[in-house]
Amino acid sequence: MYVIGLDIGGANIKSADSDGAARTIPFALWKTPQLLKATLQELLSGFQRPDLVAVTMTGELADCFPTKATGVDQILSATEEAVAPVPLVVWQTGAEFLPTDIAREFPLLVAAANWHALATWLGRMIPDQNGILLDIGSTTTDIIPLENGIPIAEGLTDVERLLSRELVYTGGRRTPLAMIDQQVPFRGQWCPLAAECFATALDLYLLLEENTENLHDHDTADGNPATQDNAYARIAQSVCCDVSEMTRAEAVEVAHYLAEQQQKQINQALNQVVDQMSVPPMAVLMSGSAVFLAEKIIRAHPVLSETVITNVAEIFDRSISNAACAFAVARLAAERVRI
Amino acid sequence: MYVIGLDIGGANIKSADSDGAARTIPFALWKTPQLLKATLQELLSGFQRPDLVAVTMTGELADCFPTKATGVDQILSATEEAVAPVPLVVWQTGAEFLPTDIAREFPLLVAAANWHALATWLGRMIPDQNGILLDIGSTTTDIIPLENGIPIAEGLTDVERLLSRELVYTGGRRTPLAMIDQQVPFRGQWCPLAAECFATALDLYLLLEENTENLHDHDTADGNPATQDNAYARIAQSVCCDVSEMTRAEAVEVAHYLAEQQQKQINQALNQVVDQMSVPPMAVLMSGSAVFLAEKIIRAHPVLSETVITNVAEIFDRSISNAACAFAVARLAAERVRI
Secondary structure (H helix, E strand, O other): OOEEEEEEOOOEEEEEEOOOOEEEEEOOOOOOHHHHHHHHHHHHOOOOOOOEEEEEEOHHHOOOOOOHHHHHHHHHHHHHHHHOOOOEEEEEOOOEEEEHHHHOOOHHHHOOOHHHHHHHHHHOOOOOOOEEEEEEOOOOEEEEEEEOOEEOOOOOOHHHHHHHOOEEOOOOOOOEHHHOOOEEEEOOEEEEOOOOOOOEHHHHHHHOOOOOOEOOOOOOOOOOOEOHHHHHHHHHHOOOOOOOOOOHHHHHHHHHHHHHHHHHHHHHHHHHHHHHOOOOOOEEEEEOOOHHHHHHHHHOOOOHHHOEEEEHHHHOOHHHHHOHHHHHHHHHHHHHOOO | OOEEEEEEOOOEEEEEEOOOOEEEEEOOOOOOHHHHHHHHHHHHOOOOOOOEEEEEEOHHHOOOOOOHHHHHHHHHHHHHHHHOOOOEEEEEOOOEEEEHHHHOOOHHHHOOOHHHHHHHHHHOOOOOOOEEEEEEOOOOEEEEEEEOOEEOOOOOOHHHHHHHOOEEOOOOOOOEHHHOOOEEEEOOEEEEOOOOOOOEHHHHHHHOOOOOOEOOOOOOOOOOOEOHHHHHHHHHHOOOOOOOOOOHHHHHHHHHHHHHHHHHHHHHHHHHHHHHOOOOOOEEEEEOOOHHHHHHHHHOOOOHHHOEEEEHHHHOOHHHHHOHHHHHHHHHHHHHOOO
16 A cells, blocks of 8 residues: 655645655745645645555644644644545554544644654564664654553653653754753853853754754754854854854853753653663664764663664665654554555 | 934834934844944934934844944944934943944944943932842843942943843843743643743733733734733643643743742842942832833842832833933933033
């Protein structure tokens, strides 16, 4: 069966088919929800006609929807219209696909369920083991306990997952520095950070040479390219300095401190999730656009560094890695759904 | 002498004449620096022709300028061209006006000097006393020690003032919740806040009924109006909930907690500044768009509540209060500059 998977977010729509072709397009759902149907149709036109479409989403969180239930309903309606007459199924945190009419009855299981699809799919790499999936993306981090390869997360909705620390709202790119910590070491003192989005985690890892420069990447705090020089200027601005007031070495020191704080934050959550597991994890799966951070954290961890560690991002094409949740629902649906 | 004062910021230009007429217009300097001259000309056309123009600024911090020196230079050039042939003088933290050519030689004294003009002008209300000016705006808080009414700040540039706590980067409107604290009490636990600008300090004080609702005010985290219902929804979103997942009472509890944390932060800085003064303050001047917060903090302070407290915002018209720094340089220049 040939299936197309969709992961409909608030800023991007990701698609992948069950054969491994993938395509992601930017789409400002919060700005133009009425264009969702047409955008999906255009996206689907790049694939051959599927037997089935499987969808997961986070876009119901967009500002344009007063509640998640409204968002789920409207996204499902637009998707149904875009794919008709091809049947549509919906992933949810109950760990199975639902037809759209039943999915609408459980909006909080359908909302933000893409992490669960990914964990279910990746978990099959360790079918007989207890393990952990550590997925660090641009904005958030998922820490999912797996028992015999099956996700056994304590939280299902985002807020439950924040409370259980299975969702850590920090990532390798978009997190503003002043949301990592409130102050940094500077001139031998603690300097409060400006409460602004002057610089983000991306700048830390650019300046620390963990990210490569990209002159064409303007998805930064100020829209200037993702270069080390600009990262230096943005970090200086975070304490209201320009580059004449903060040396590059001082900016690197600030970056070191904040990178360490961010990794500590993820590490603490990781320990909390591991402590909740009845059997200690024997395997770790790492994924996400900031998998380099996951790698650092796991390799430095006294217990998890001794397990079988798999960098999932190294196994798959970059296009599939970027659309991993869409690929996950496509593959899961191809295997599980009978039409 | 008839003087017009200008306070050129990154998002607004404020103007006031020495007679007390004031006008503020939004201007996205960071987006269209090339339109500054024309915008100033239009703004000035609303006043009679002045004998002198006095300027102070914070706009040199805008992203469009690689350094503050470049920003100061370009803002002064545009302003000179806009006001010519009327002479132009520039306030700086050396506590006097400079002609533009000399001002350009000391960009770090000219940059972000508007707080100093305000403190110098307001300080004259307590000419023989030691006191404190507490100005809480939409985004930042200034805590300025005054000796015989004259500002004796330890820091002059923004970063020096962050280090001395005379500048606290928190305010009554624009501060994102996740930059006030990283977690909030929810469902009997500590819940981390999403590292996003989903809600701001404005929402706290709307929900706590310290700010009045304004259906026409869209200067909010999501662009929806400044109402209590929207504030409730935005606060819920800060922990990834919609209003079906967080009761209004729970949102009020979150708002109480964060408002308290913000006031604690200002209070700690206030104590640090007061502790540095050689003579304890006998008077407190309060100002700024969030003067209600200053009022709360001072009235609850064990020492400062016993001093002579003046709410400056109550003395002046709202239009002058909103353009206080522009009015300050206009009045100071009218008295001090001889042309």
